[in-house]
Amino acid sequence: MEPVQTTSQVPNDIKAAMKNVGNFQGRFNLEKSGFNENMPGHKTSHDMILRQQPRTVKQEGSGINLPYEVRKEMALMLDDHQCALSVALHQYNKHHWMSEGAEGFISLHELLEEHIEKTTKHIDEVGERVTRLGGVPTAHPVTQHELSYIKHEVEGRYSIRDFLRNDLEHELKIQQMLRQTIKRAHDLGDFGTVETLEEVLKDREDLGYHLYSVLEDDSLVRGMNHLMDSSNQLKGDSSMNSSNKLQ
Numbered sequence: 348m349e350p351v352q353t354t355s356q357v358p359n360d361i362k363a364a365m366k367n368v369g370n371f372q373g374r375f376n377l378e379k380s381g382f383n384e385n386m387p388g389h390k391t392s393h394d395m396i397l398r399q400q401p402r403t404v405k406q407e408g409s410g411i412n413l414p415y416e417v418r419k420e421m422a423l424m425l426d427d428h429q430c431a432l433s434v435a436l437h438q439y440n441k442h443h444w445m446s447e448g449a450e451g452f453i454s455l456h457e458l459l460e461e462h463i464e465k466t467t468k469h470i471d472e473v474g475e476r477v478t479r480l481g482g483v484p485t486a487h488p489v490t491q492h493e494l495s496y497i498k499h500e501v502e503g504r505y506s507i508r509d510f511l512r513n514d515l516e517h518e519l520k521i522q523q524m525l526r527q528t529i530k531r532a533h534d535l536g537d538f539g540t541v542e543t544l545e546e547v548l549k550d551r552e553d554l555g556y557h558l559y560s561v562l563e564d565d566s567l568v569r570g571m572n573h574l575m576d577s578s579n580q581l582k583g584d585s586s587m588n589s590s591n592k593l594q
Contacts, residue, residue, distance in 0.1 A: 358564045360512040368519040373496040375427050388487030401483050409481035417535045422482030424528045429473045430491040434499050435517045436466045442510040451507045469547045476543050518555035
């Protein structure tokens with residue numbers, strides 16, 4: 348028997364994600380360092396002994412034989428990555444908590460748990476590299492979101508495919524920005540940062556591949572067209588043919 352030939356079509360979720368990433372104009376916040384009253388988390392009434400301002404680098408070095416300007420630029424770029432990864436982690440946590448449905452409750456719950464574990468590990472690795480370069484990593488959640496080149500999705504419950512599409516967009520943007528920093532670190536001779544980020548990038552590519560694969564157009568579930576309207580959306584509470592035994 349000859350196999351049935353079908354035309355493969357890219358799902359709308361993936362098309363939307365690729366379009367948004369194509370319009371992404373990511374930039375690093377190299378000018379945002381030190382205390383800034385306009386930045387969240389930069390004012391306090393607590394009586395504390397300040398040893399180093401946020402997003403600055405030690406002038407005298409940190410045991411790594413790189414010039415001050417190199418360490419400063421790399422530390423600020425890395426801190427932006429650490430902020431972006433923290434935003435991605437918050438969004439993964441939300442989607443992990445809210446995974447549901449026949450295909451999502453178990454399998455996606457476990458998949459997103461892996462993404463959470465990897466992202467937590469990467470935040471630690473990148474944050475530690477910032478410190479090794481003599482910098483002060485950003486830790487205030489509101490400041491992290493302000494500095495991040497990706498933004499958390501709007502609050503609320505959305506479809507599982509919307510959740511995963513938003514996560515895929517994050518992963519593709521993070522990969523793009525990581526490659527920029529890896530190239531820059533190569534140019535500046537900061538090979539320690541290169542090695543750290545190359546490992547992170549490889550893992551982020553795997554995570555993006557997972558999400559892309561889940562959003563692909565093949566499925567073990569068939570016969571669900573009766574639940575969709577003419578716009579390819581769930582019928583929800585709209586009227587349906589009462590004679591349809593599959594409703």
